[in-house]
Amino acid sequence: MGSPFKDCGCAKPTRCPHSCSVRFRDALGNQREESGYGTLDDAIERLTQLYAEKKTTARTVAAARRELGQPTVGEYAKQWRPRQRRMTDCS
Incomplete structure (x- = not known):
């Protein structure tokens, strides 16, 4: 379902002080990343929470x-159109 990882170049990534991240697919199927977890256990717990939430969501709600x-x-x-700058105003 997802994977926890550390994106640092430390020699021993299990003992480094850098934060952990998780990569997973959301309900739309898009790949997402969340970061800021202190330990790999916290990141794995978040993945478990996401998986449980995905399993308990009704099919009609997910659709x-x-x-x-x-x-x-x-x-x-x-x-999109109202956010675009008017080119005739400045020319």
Whole structure:
């Protein structure tokens, strides 16, 4: 489901003071990363929590979340257009 890791170049990564990260796939299937865990055990506990949450979510709820996370091109265009700078104002 996911993997805990340390992204440092220490010779002994199990004893270094750097924080741990986890990499996993969310409900939409996108790869995500979370960091800031003090130990590998904390990172593994978070992965376990994510896995349990994924298993207990009803299929209808998961399908609704996937559908809400994927806007159509028209909906995206309506959000994108007002954020763009007007080129005629400065020319």
